[in-house]
Amino acid sequence: MQIVSPVSRTDYRLEDCGDGEKLERFGPYLTIRPEPNATWARSEPLEKWIQRAHLYYQAGKGQGVPGREDSGTWKKLKNVPRVWNIQYKDLFTLQVGPTAYKHVGVFPEQACNWDFIYDKTEQVKKQLTKTGGNASDAVPWVLNLFAYTGAASLAAKAAGAEVVHLDAVRQVITWSRKNMELSGMTGIRWAVEDALTFVEREVRRGNKYHGIVLDPPTYGYGPKGERWKLEEGIHALLEGCSRILEKESAFLVLNLYTPGYTATKAGHLIKEFFPGKGKLTMGQPSLEDAYGKRLSLGAFARLEL
Structure with missing residues (x-):
């Protein structure tokens, strides 16, 4: 079985992950989102994540409940447009932005x-x-x-x-x-x-x-x-x-x-x-x-x- 990571992701980076969350960079903007698979400790303190991030998705009471896993709200920490674009290699462009759930339009x-x-x-x-x-x-x-x-x-x-x-x-x-x-x-x-x-x-x-x-x-x-x-x-x-x-x-x-x-x-x-x-x-x-x-x-x- 293979464990496969993307080879090139110039407009995306996983900055840190742990304690059930992940800090990600999509182009020039950073987001904090829930991540149940990040069961270890984060490398940077949450306070530093919050200082760096533009958007923070805070899970609601439905987190982990079947049918309501994505319940929660986005909190704007810094000025950020409603949507913006990222490039994948020289192949295509994707529009990203916070949705009504924890997703941003790309995996x-x-x-x-x-x-x-x-x-x-x-x-x-x-x-x-x-x-x-x-x-x-x-x-x-x-x-x-x-x-x-x-x-x-x-x-x-x-x-x-x-x-x-x-x-x-x-x-x-x-x-x-x-x-x-x-x-x-x-x-x-x-x-x-x-x-x-x-x-x-x-x-x-x-x-x-x-x-x-x-x-x-x-x-x-x-x-x-x-x-x-x-x-x-x-x-x-x-x-x-x-x-x-x-x-x-x-x-x-x-x-x-x-x-x-x-x-x-x-x-x-x-x-x-x-x-x-x-x-x-x-x-x-x-x-x-x-x-x-x-x-x-x-x-x-x-x-x-």
């Missing part, structure tokens, strides 16, 4: 997967080009499910893919579109839809993809009230994905943040629906702070065909 630990998606998309495109045929046949198609604000979609698009970006929240799609425009890109296809419903329809239509990215939440609702619970829906979703992923020159990335779903379990899920196929890699995305403490966040499994 920096996922940069290791953005790199993987970019590299694999480029590789698939070269493989398709070698097979000949029409120029349109050499363009990989990538499906991003539970796509949030679209960093993975932008990574695939930057590498030359046709991208279908799906999320159940219309406001998030609007944010994703803004990120595409800030990055100087066009042509991403947007879908405000329930992920399982969409995949089942693609199966019936016979559509295929060279790349599929899944980042399913523990629970949630589709735009028409469709109920999603990971332990109940993940098997049907992966079964559908196994039927719409190309048999070769293809890849799949499964991200999981749900407690109890380890990298090993993510790998077992992939093996169940893609038995004996391709190269399987399992691991944990992580971030290293300025003091050398490593913060692991979630789990992933990657399949390469």
Whole structure:
């Protein structure tokens, strides 16, 4: 199993973490946010964090309660714009800013997967080009499910893919579109839809993809009230994905943040629906702070065909 940290994050840095919180720099602005995985002591005292930070998300009474984990409020410590932009390498631009929850519009630990998606998309495109045929046949198609604000979609698009970006929240799609425009890109296809419903329809239509990215939440609702619970829906979703992923020159990335779903379990899920196929890699995305403490966040499994 791999413990993977992003190689390049010039507009982001984990400054410090501990005592259930993390101090992060997004471009020129610093935030303090809850982090349950930071179970050790912080390296700098909280007072110094507060002196440095621009925004402090203070958890409410619902912290740790199922369905209310993100309850709390942002406290402005210094002047800071409502939103601002950060750059990822020379690939794309992301708009960030405090949301109604503790999130800011990006999960920096996922940069290791953005790199993987970019590299694999480029590789698939070269493989398709070698097979000949029409120029349109050499363009990989990538499906991003539970796509949030679209960093993975932008990574695939930057590498030359046709991208279908799906999320159940219309406001998030609007944010994703803004990120595409800030990055100087066009042509991403947007879908405000329930992920399982969409995949089942693609199966019936016979559509295929060279790349599929899944980042399913523990629970949630589709735009028409469709109920999603990971332990109940993940098997049907992966079964559908196994039927719409190309048999070769293809890849799949499964991200999981749900407690109890380890990298090993993510790998077992992939093996169940893609038995004996391709190269399987399992691991944990992580971030290293300025003091050398490593913060692991979630789990992933990657399949390469």
